[in-house]
Amino acid sequence: MPYDPMLVQPMREDMTAMQVEELTDAAAVDAFMAREGTKLVFVNSVCGCAAGQARPALRLALQHGTKPDHVGTVFAGQDVEATMKARGHFEQVPPSSPSVALFKGSELAFFMPRHLIESRDANAIAFDLVGAFDEHCA
Amino acid sequence: MGTFHHDKGELHGITVVVDMKDDRVFVGRCDTILPEGVVLLDGDVHDASEVKYDGTKVTKEAYLANAAKFGVWKKFDRVIVPSDDVASIERLGSM
Numbered sequence: 001m002p003y004d005p006m007l008v009q010p011m012r013e014d015m016t017a018m019q020v021e022e023l024t025d026a027a028a029v030d031a032f033m034a035r036e037g038t039k040l041v042f043v044n045s046v047c048g049c050a051a052g053q054a055r056p057a058l059r060l061a062l063q064h065g066t067k068p069d070h071v072g073t074v075f076a077g078q079d080v081e082a083t084m085k086a087r088g089h090f091e092q093v094p095p096s097s098p099s100v101a102l103f104k105g106s107e108l109a110f111f112m113p114r115h116l117i118e119s120r121d122a123n124a125i126a127f128d129l130v131g132a133f134d135e136h137c138a
Numbered sequence: 139m140g141t142f143h144h145d146k147g148e149l150h151g152i153t154v155v156v157d158m159k160d161d162r163v164f165v166g167r168c169d170t171i172l173p174e175g176v177v178l179l180d181g182d183v184h185d186a187s188e189v190k191y192d193g194t195k196v197t198k199e200a201y202l203a204n205a206a207k208f209g210v211w212k213k214f215d216r217v218i219v220p221s222d223d224v225a226s227i228e229r230l231g232s233m
Contacts, residue, residue, distance in 0.1 A: 118151070
């Protein structure tokens with residue numbers, strides 16, 4: 001059952017404040033994934049243990065010179081249809097949230113599952129994301 | 139910002155590996171650790187003694203190497219792993 005929209009609104013605003021595009025339905029995900037270039041999909045979550053560090057980590061990583069051409073987010077447990085649709089593009093890996101998927105075209109180039117986010121600080125997570133940007137987005 | 143449950147212990151919400159004294163290993167999100175067992179959510183269990191269709195077995199090490207990269211496919215929503223059978227608990231992210 002989704003959380004109260006009022007509760008999750010600040011977590012959505014964390015994303016939109018860094019100019020990340022909210023993908024709230026399947027059509028938005030389809031349109032996003034159809035774009036040319038490199039794309040990052042951030043699977044947002046209410047979980048404080050992991051997402052509480054993942055969002056600031058993404059903000060830090062997006063300040064790097066090399067970054068994906070397009071950055072979008074779906075909210076697990078909230079925007080259920082959009083999240084299912086997005087996960088269909090990386091169905092070779094188990095679903096987890098929060099998580100980060102980076103695509104070159106339609107090919108999954110990098111995936112950071114929840115367990116590699118938990119218990120780490122934002123700087124450490126951002127470091128790994130920047131490494132992936134340098135490798136796949138340059 | 140987010141949901142926190144600080145009263146449930148330091149591993150609450152963390153994906154852990156629960157290695158058993160036998161051939162099994164559980165991977166799941168730790169909810170809490172009770173005297174009677176470890177409560178795991180949304181996890182998987184692997185039995186290294188199980189023979190696959192091609193006659194081979196998958197060791198705990200091989201299973202965990204794959205789990206450490208991408209996570210696990212959920213086989214159960216919630217399980218209590220009996221404390222008496224647990225050999226160790228470790229964060230999957232630190233493997």
